[in-house]
């Protein structure tokens with residue numbers, strides 16, 4: 120076991136993690152420096168794949184206002200968004216995005232060098248900033264990674280997995296244990312501040328737009344450490360992932376393509392969205408997803424189609440260079456052919472309960488970005504609000520730390536020492552063979568089939584039972600032997616929390632759709648789960 124000490128540890132190198140590292144370094148006194156831990160290469164994350172863009176209620180956009188953005192966000196959130204959180208994030212978007220630009224992020228501009236804004240579903244005006252056409256996430260990531268590499272006060276551990284938080288009986292976080300996938304060594308990192316920026320959960324589902332690292336690690340380790348989890352039943356499925364046979368990790372066909380005028384059609388080329396919502400293709404995301412899913416079920420299709428042939432071909436190529444390229448690689452010319460699309464797990468609205476400053480219910484533990492549940496998105500996230508939330512909350516967390524003395528306590532609590540001892544003890548480290556890939560596949564199928572777009576008491580109880588059985592096949596309790604095992608352990612914990620939370624919410628709201636409770640029940644508010652309440656021992 121190696122031991123180290125930092126003023127702040129950030130877990131995750133998506134946009135939330137990178138931007139918070141830069142802001143903290145810029146604003147906060149750091150006697151022991153910052154450590155950024157990331158389980159893959161720096162910058163590999165969901166953020167990197169973001170296409171459509173980032174909401175910016177910018178002063179120069181005369182069509183827009185925070186009142187309008189707040190109203191759209193709250194409408195999409197189906198009654199579960201927190202007004203004060205929405206207002207704060209909306210009102211701070213202009214300043215934070217301008218600050219982001221100072222770190223080298225360049226959003227697309229027109230010939231007059233003015234920012235260009237696009238339209239996405241459920242927005243009343245064009246307000247989504249984009250970069251590199253449809254490569255918004257990659258452009259932001261690259262700029263921020265470059266700055267992080269140039270900043271000597273930020274140390275980066277790549278290929279290193281955070282496996283357990285060090286929390287004492289007073290609910291104070293004192294650091295984190297990490298596992299180096301290359302050397303197979305554990306390291307105890309003491310720090311008065313740990314920030315979880317570990318992203319989402321898409322990999323829990325058979326079909327997803329998320330890359331392989333989206334396994335809910337931060338959620339599981341926060342839950343295990345005693346943090347309160349919020350709204351765990353709310354998983355957003357994107358309506359239009361590219362449906363190529365055999366591919367389960369699906370490339371996204373951005374909502375911005377519909378924003379530019381593309382239409383959804385069935386196998387006969389017949390439009391159907393008018394049957395589901397007055398805003399048709401630009402209805403809230405959960406509605407378009409269920410519409411596509413319903414068409415597929417009723418007409419026994421593996422996918423529906425997106426018809427972008429009505430958009431000028433030059434515009435298509437300029438606005439969506441990566442989507443055009445990816446489709447062409449699969450024999451689809453989007454200027455001439457229909458694009459096969461189907462829903463896929465995309466975003467997690469639930470998460471570690473935090474306020475706008477990223478503070479969790481554990482002192483010294485913060486969560487930002489997709490891992491956090493601030494109350495912004497409610498039951499259904501409005502497109503392109505996620506990247507905005509990442510940057511506003513990263514900015515805020517740095518502001519909170521500015522007023523704190525970041526000192527590591529000298530004495531080590533007994534319960535923390537006991538945790539460290541578990542990872543230090545290699546007396547029985549004889550790994551028993553476990554086919555994690557197989558177990559992961561099983562979990563993804565359970566979640567897709569029983570905790571997916573349409574849910575019911577029967578499907579959720581089936582999922583809970585199947586997940587309990589799956590757990591029995593995974594013979595690890597605390598210590599695992601590689602990254603894949605740690606990820607699977609976390610996936611199992613988060614899958615159980617989602618299924619239990621979905622079972623308990625006896626209503627339909629936003630992305631949580633119960634076939635046995637079709638109406639929204641105004642009395643159902645945020646849901647919370649904690650380890651102390653023994654949620655994972657749930658039996659009906």
Ligand code: FAD
Pocket residue numbers: 130131132133134135136156157158159162163164165166167168169170171172173174255256279280281282316317318319328329330332336337371465466487488489490502503504505506507509
């Ligand atoms: P991420 O970007 O996912 O980063 C998480 C980081 O944590 C990664 O670096 C990961 O390796 C690391 N990590 C995880 N677990 C551990 C661990 N145990 N130890 C160490 N490191 C760990 N949102 C928008 O607003 N606009 C869009 O246009 C948009 N398009 C999208 C398109 C796609 C295809 C996808 C998948 C998502 C899209 N989203 C979009 C959602 C948005 O990209 C994400 O919600 C957001 O980027 C999350 O950022 P984050 O920093 O919180 O997490």
Ligand code: SIN
Pocket residue numbers: 169170171172371372373374375466501502503504505
């Ligand atoms: C997209 O480009 O369709 C994704 C936007 C988002 O998830 O916010």
